[in-house]
Amino acid sequence: MATLAALRQALADQLAGITGLRAHASWPGTLNGTSAVVTRRQTDPDTSAGADTITLSVRVMVPWESTPGRAQGELDELTDRFGARSIRAAVDADASLGGVCDDARVTVVEADNLVEYPPGTGVQYLSAEIVVEVL
Secondary structure, rough: OOOOOHHHHHHHHHHHHOOOOOOOOOOOOOOOOOEEEEEEEEEOOOOOOOEEEEEEEEEEEEEEEHHHHHHHHHHHHOOOOOOOOOOHHHHHHOOOOOOOOOOEEEEEEEEEEEEEEEOOOOOEEEEEEEEEOOO
């Protein structure tokens, strides 16, 4: 299996094809518009098969701004199962992430919430976490 950095980058590259989404393989200093940040959630070592199962987190961040309904609608599009802007559909379209893994699949979409990023700036985003298991 590829390195963690290569897996994060491959997933970010795949998500970069979604219209209007800026995908990052690590946390940037600031966000510019609707973004997805790929980080490691956990690694489960599998000594019997010789391969780890890596779980990645895709943190989707939609600017809250002055129209919460617009932010919720955009987050819904990105977290839906199907559609041109669906992160799950983008992962399903090439589950090998460009050949860097055997399989990747969305396992869960966590609750929506408001977050501030960068911390202490007062800039709010409507956010959800999409969990992607990579084998």
